[in-house]
């Protein structure tokens with residue numbers, strides 16, 4: 001199968017209205033809007049960005065898409081699930097406040113923001129599947145109570161999966177806290193006793209109180225660790241490592257199975273729009289301004305999450321002239337794509353059509 005991927009060149013120097021126009025052009029080309037009924041609940045899945053993060057999708061870039069969806073259904077809302085790790089998005093109140101701080105206010109986006117798994121991340125629905133790694137994915141309930149989804153994703157590198165794009169936004173981003181735990185349960189960080197300076201920063205960020213300070217270095221309690229990977233991201237001395245090959249591969253496979261469950265729920269009423277602007281080494285969960293690792297490229301869209309991710313990665317790597325994602329964490333990001341293809345999530349073969 002060859003999937004169609006639409007592409008428009010764009011960069012952050014352009015006016016937000018122009019980026020919004022381009023995003024809406026891609027969205028309309030995908031044809032989802034014609035399938036939306038007036039009574040449909042339409043979830044626009046997005047990541048609002050962790051506090052101090054600057055790479056996330058900006059509210060003014062998506063107004064064109066929102067306007068188009070609103071023309072079809074007034075029951076449209078912006079949404080994300082709460083996070084596993086300690087930060088400003090681990091409960092709905094903090095999460096909503098942060099979304100407002102980042103400009104996702106009713107005045108700007110014209111639709112409500114609803115955190116999909118409730119106040120503290122417990123509102124989930126379990127789906128029975130024939131998955132190989134996961135038999136009963138636990139998805140944030142607002143997503144499974146919706147009739148259509150527009151999945152908007154900022155393409156980035158990722159500390160656990162090499163690349164974080166549409167598959168990750170769908171698989172991890174639509175999972176409830178319990179679902180995120182399912183997927184992370186294969187991750188086992190280790191602390192290098194030689195590199196650790198015993199600064200304690202990782203233990204402050206650990207959501208599971210799994211890190212204890214010993215005399216010269218910290219120790220991780222495997223029984224308590226939930227595999228969120230936060231310690232790895234916050235350690236400035238490179239003292240935390242994962243068993244990359246095994247851990248990352250299995251996590252990517254579970255993520256693809258979760259993504260498949262969410263996509264199957266929506267049938268033909270789901271589409272994917274990836275923003276390849278300010279592509280950063282880490283995802284938007286990082287609470288800081290990260291430099292771009294590639295030139296701005298534009299916006300791509302497809303009905304196929306595997307194809308849209310493959311096209312995004314190819315466009316970035318071609319523009320840089322090397323595999324800039326693998327360079328970040330030496331992870332094989334292709335597992336999520338190949339496994340996604342194997343389980344019927346989509347196709348890595350695509351035809352790119354450039355729009356204006």
Ligand code: SF4
Nearest residue numbers: 196197199200202235
């Ligand atoms: S942040 Fe790094 S250096 Fe500091 S205690 Fe944790 S592992 Fe050690």
Ligand code: SF4
Nearest residue numbers: 206225226228229231
């Ligand atoms: S030890 Fe690291 S991976 Fe495990 S729960 Fe704590 S921060 Fe997350």
